[in-house]
Ligand code: GDP
């Protein structure tokens with residue numbers, strides 16, 4: 001009398017299941033239909049040693065969800081007929097897709113063998129699979145086969161018997177999901193255990209079965225839900241399932257179903273990364289090698305931060321010498337013009353207004369060039385998409401997409417293309433939230449303000465760190481506000497998204513230069529247009545009127561400044577900004593900065609060069625002082641106030657051009673106006689807090 005073993009062949013369509021089935025059974029097979037459906041059911045048997053092995057050929061499926069009849073059928077056969085062993089036929093040429101079913105079969109907890117079929121094809125392509133390692137990672141024995149040539153069939157039968165007799169059991173290895181998801185699975189598992197609902201349903205060991213049921217319930221599997229609906233414990237179970245699903249939704253803004261699918265693919269990609277090499281495509285393996293370090297769970301984010309830190313250090317230190325040359329050039333030009341031209345309004349307009357204002361902005365071209373060169377380098381090598389990949393997890397916690405990080409990165413350059421780049425987000429709410437927070441990122445126009453103030457008020461040693469801290473604060477604020485908006489203003493789900501990782505490339509010198517120059521040119525154009533116009537306007541507002549209401553001319557330059565139109569505006573808002581440590585001159589600069597953030601610098605340049613020239617006229621000895629020195633000497637600011645001013649500049653109202661683009665992208669003024677409002681409140685609140693805490697602790701006063 002023979003002993004019986006039942007095995008089921010499972011696998012994706014076209015993996016060679018039927019071929020192997022025929023190899024194993026020969027003529028001893030029976031073809032029928034599954035009851036009630038027109039799916040062909042094939043069964044056969046083969047004698048091996050003391051055993052008669054019954055073989056069921058399951059319908060080919062990619063997954064084991066309850067959504068397609070074939071998948072449900074395959075699952076029902078496994079659950080109801082309880083085969084002793086599943087033989088998973090895998091197309092070794094398409095491992096990633098095939099293993100998706102494998103990990104789901106593994107979750108069923110039924111003893112399983114893996115037949116890696118089509119190994120003739122992978123040999124021909126030179127793909128190498130480390131089978132022992134793969135077995136360890138997947139926790140199942142692997143038999144390489146070539147169905148077409150009947151290679152490996154006897155091995156399969158031998159391994160079936162060994163596994164059945166528990167001679168050869170590989171160590172079990174479970175697939176672990178994301179921590180939060182794991183917590184919910186385990187919690188559900190415990191309830192299932194207590195209520196013993198799944199007891200009789202699965203062939204697998206009970207703890208495995210409960211885990212599988214827990215996953216299925218979180219996936220909203222209708223078949224499973226229908227099965228347990230009538231149970232007494234059902235109300236308790238659904239309550240827990242809904243609670244878990246809601247919690248996961250809140251955490252990740254993603255359907256638990258998608259989270260689970262992502263977890264499976266992440267596991268598979270990890271397995272493939274470790275155990276398969278694709279020679280003949282060196283680039284891929286090199287990319288993977290680099291990714292192993294740069295995308296590492298522990299060091300990945302610190303490496304990213306370190307790179308950004310380095311970028312800002314370089315921006316500052318390498319930018320300093322050429323900046324001085326340009327400054328000296330404009331200084332010389334101003335002096336020459338002052339020599340050539342007769343004293344008067346026209347000289348003041350050209351020297352203070354135009355050369356002072358535009359020159360004050362162009363001075364920062366080296367910093368801009370370096371920053372953009374750095375960004376271009378990171379983008380062109382393919383690292384920026386890694387940064388987005390790394391930030392994906394962080395972004396999820398804010399309720400944004402990993403993809404939202406791309407507009408934010410672009411926002412380092414300029415908010416305008418960043419706002420437009422948010423178009424790549426399909427979900428309306430994701431898009432809006434991203435658009436609303438991108439202005440909080442430090443754009444290129446804010447850099448001159450930082451560089452000016454840092455050079456004037458901080459030592460070279462801390463300069464790079466101060467700059468870095470402001471950039472980080474901008475990112476943190478953007479993430480924080482995104483979370484706030486996504487929770488209260490724009491609640492809803494996030495679209496599922498898988499980050500693509502392009503291969504690393506050596507950027508060409510030409511591409512780098514082009515990318516850098518495109519941005520630098522925009523900066524120069526802006527200096528020649530908006531900033532030139534704003535400088536002239538601001539000069540006018542500072543210079544007029546030249547007499548008081550009674551027609552008496554102002555003699556004192558400080559009085560002249562204070563009584564000018566701009567001065568009056570400054571005084572008007574002084575009450576609001578004085579708790580931040582700002583005086584009326586800063587107020588004027590901030591108002592002018594709405595045109596473009598660089599104008600803050602040019603306005604300060606104008607103010608302080610007017611004061612400089614005027615003090616010269618009073619007969620004082622003028623030392624040739626740099627722009628930064630003038631700012632320090634004449635502003636009366638402390639380092640703390642300078643820092644707060646940088647923070648305020650970072651956070652308050654986006655420039656007019658950005659607001660106009662936002663209006664176009666959202667079809668109305670509602671969101672741009674909202675942005676103006678919230679950024680003002682945010683900038684004031686954060687600045688106030690930092691200033692007051694700084695005063696309290698006596699830092700930088
Ligand atoms: P099923 O859909 O999983 O039942 O797959 P089939 O058994 O019908 O096989 C699909 C195709 O793959 C057929 O054309 C087979 O001849 C072919 N095939 C099966 N095994 C192998 C193999 O090991 N190597 C190659 N190159 N082709 C195979």
Ligand code: MG
Pocket residue numbers: 017018019060
């Ligand atoms: Mg078939």
